[in-house]
Amino acid sequence: MSGIVLEKVTKKYGDKLIIEDLNLTIESGSFTVLVGPSGCGKSTTLRMIAGLEHSTEGSIHIGGVSMNQVEPGKRNLAMVFQNYALYPTMTVEKNIEYGLKNNKVPKEERQRLITEIAETVGLTRHLHKKPEFLSGGERQRVALARAMVKKPAVFLMDEPLSNLDAKLRQQMRAELIELHKKLGATFVYVTHDQVEAMSMGTRIVLMDGGKVMQEDNPHNLYYDPANLFSSRFIGTPPMNILALDRCGEEIRKLAPQQARYLGFRPEKAKFTLEPGMEPDNTVSLTGTLSGRELLGSEIIYKVLLENGLIISVKCFDRPERELEAVRLYVKKEHLAFFDAQEQRVRVAAQSGISTAGSIGDSA
């Protein structure tokens, strides 16, 4: 009922093409994350849904109704801005109340809603303060409360956590997931942080250069990237990508004909043959450990391969290895191949790199 459909949406600033022919369906009740590097058009997309920008071409529907002629305030949505955009001249209470007042909600009702929402987000003590006297986390809550109090069908969030410190960010992430479950509204969340995208989204739309690179659930996006961009954007460290023509005969034999690149996730490379790994279902690479990063539970090694390429290997065993010559094993099913256009080439009978389910409909 509050699904969002973008049809053939194009956005130009003067001659500069920001978004080209974007088709996107955001399901009602989903937590959809638009993620991508800066300048990929994710914020512009969000702002067009909000009505703060007009699309140059194409149409936007919310809940089946065309929004092209509808003012932002009449779209039954709320937005949380990156810098919160609180009204500095108004107290917290007035900030929350402003939208209700404009929507002609009666006074007693407004008072009830504000008290209720302040309770929910823990702002009761701060209702009569002005935003300048609040900490970053408290301002964030005011911004959320201001959005929530309107009970909109759609929540738009433009990097709402990027101004918070790491600890608070993690806490707010969990709270937003809770909030989404509780409200059941459609959430559209913009971020450049893949961790936020992976941890919060039920659906992720990965964008680059104004185009959708892949649209899928977090699991498939990680384990079944549709192209080189996806494989490199998602994951820390990103997927190891090797040019096939620099690889040995053993690997080249496995590759489909049109493949140009080979990729595998850093944690799929093992230093020993583990249970389930046989010489005939793995490939091996030799190289030298050239660096080591201890990240607590995991260790990331840099490996200089014989062919001169550097890859990352993530491993969870202890103790840390000496920086010396090593042999790496990767299961064949964990290899992904990409063609000259950087698109995924699937090996026959391979339905995903790992045990992933169906292949997502990649864009």
Add this chain to the structure above:
Amino acid sequence: MKRLHPSVKVLPYLLVAPAVIILTVFYLYPILYNIYLSFFTWNMRGPMKFAGLSNYAELFSGRDFLHTLLNTLLYMVMDVGLVMVLAMGLALFLQKNTPLNRFIQTLSFTPNIISLVSVSLIWMWLMNTDTGLFNYLLSVLGAAPVGWLTDKDVALFSLVLVSVWKSVGFNALIICSALGSIPGYLYEAAALDNASKRSVFFQITLKMISPTLFFLILMNIIGSFQVFETINIMTQGGPSNATNTLIFSIYKQSFEYYRVGYASAMAVVLMGIVGLITIFYFKALNKRVHYR
């Protein structure tokens, strides 16, 4: 703690001395001497005669001074009110940064750089009852001529017009820059909050530029108390004292009638009024005006 060399102890006083000396000689001493003078009768040449509070008594008993005070306040209210409203309107109109708007902005600013004496002479000619352009235009429209500077009900307003013409552009320029510094996201947030244009103007625009408006109002109030050139050139305080303001009256009493003590008493009253307004201004500033 190490004992400081005596010269180091003196150094701070030496460093602030120039400022203190200048302030004392050119600001503090004249103020105090002015207050001192207000208790004497003196014609600038003869001996000074102590008069107690009689200067003040004369001020508040005669009708002339109260008339002058009323003129000053009337002039202030009309001048500040008109300037602020027109400047605000002009600034809102010029808000979009187009070449035409920049041109209009420059144009409306030019009166501010012209000497007030030339301005007064030109407006005096325009407002001349018999030969002025204004009355010529009125006659073309079939209206009766107006005694811009000769009718005692109009003259003060005519002086206000000149002042408004001169300062509206400058005020608009300042308001324009204040408007430009309001972050755009506030308007976006308001749009999402379904705010009407009226509400956006009163709740966001006006409140965000309130420090600037407040500052301009104070500057204009103080400026309006100091109006002198236009009166001196265009009306000489007439007709029948209709444009006689405090400052002009002080000037007349001291430098034409040589009643220095009486004029000083007036100056003390003026200082008191301006001081009160300033105190009120800062009090209100702390309470009501929003600062980021």
